[in-house]
Amino acid sequence: MIQPKTKPSIQERCREKALDAWGDVEEAIDNWPKKFDMYKWLNQLGYSPMVVKYMSGLNEHTIYEIKNEEGCEQLAEGYSFLTPKQKQKYLDFHEKIESDIQEWLKNNKIVRKKRIQTPAQKVKKLNYLQSGEGLTSIDPVEIIRAKKLFTYNVKSRKLRCYSSYGLNVKGTSITSCDKVEEKTLTDIKLLDRLIKGGNIIANGFMDELRTKSKTPENNLVNKNCILVKVVK
Numbered sequence: 001m002i003q004p005k006t007k008p009s010i011q012e013r014c015r016e017k018a019l020d021a022w023g024d025v026e027e028a029i030d031n032w033p034k035k036f037d038m039y040k041w042l043n044q045l046g047y048s049p050m051v052v053k054y055m056s057g058l059n060e061h062t063i064y065e066i067k068n069e070e071g072c073e074q075l076a077e078g079y080s081f082l083t084p085k086q087k088q089k090y091l092d093f094h095e096k097i098e099s100d101i102q103e104w105l106k107n108n109k110i111v112r113k114k115r116i117q118t119p120a121q122k123v124k125k126l127n128y129l130q131s132g133e134g135l136t137s138i139d140p141v142e143i144i145r146a147k148k149l150f151t152y153n154v155k156s157r158k159l160r161c162y163s164s165y166g167l168n169v170k171g172t173s174i175t176s177c178d179k180v181e182e183k184t185l186t187d188i189k190l191l192d193r194l195i196k197g198g199n200i201i202a203n204g205f206m207d208e209l210r211t212k213s214k215t216p217e218n219n220l221v222n223k224n225c226i227l228v229k230v231v232k
Helices: 010-030 038-045 049-055 060-067 073-078 084-107 188-196 199-208
Strands: 148-153 158-163 168-170 173-175 179-184 225-231
Touching: 010 038, 010 049, 010 084, 038 084, 049 084, 060 084, 148 188, 148 199, 158 199, 188 199, 188 225, 199 225
Parallel strands: none
Antiparallel strands: 148 158, 148 225, 158 179, 168 173
């Protein structure tokens, strides 16, 4: 039974493409001391970094032979047609090819597109209290890009106000905050005015409370927090 041909992987195709193109480099090496600009050639080639990275190290063996750090007599004889000065220039030529590849890869890194999260995805891990003490949380999706967010901790009796030009959520934290203020509020009935009122009432609500203002140590929302209101 004839086995079906396996389709080459993307990596295999890229390597093959790189090796095919490398033929031009080998021709340039054969034409030394004629000048050859590897970096310029890579720009003209127009291949992606995925392909070019497979050219890295292709002339390492030649560099190893020219250097002959182990003092191999056969290698020394193989390059005896070059004077010490010519041999150094030939080595520089090969090392420049390799350094140009590395420099090109450094300057042409593949920029991966950042995955854009929807508001629902951003608030998916937010830990909050859906209802309690006669209060019901708003949809957490409303927090994204809001200018203000009020949360109330039914256990500690703390009311928080997060202010920003556009709030965001990461995990269980409120992010992109310009200011976070916290005050003690024991009379939950006062929140009716905040919930039912408009933006003007919301913007001045924290100032109406006579308790001491505090800046919390973190911006975490936990299982005891009601999402009271947002200002868009």
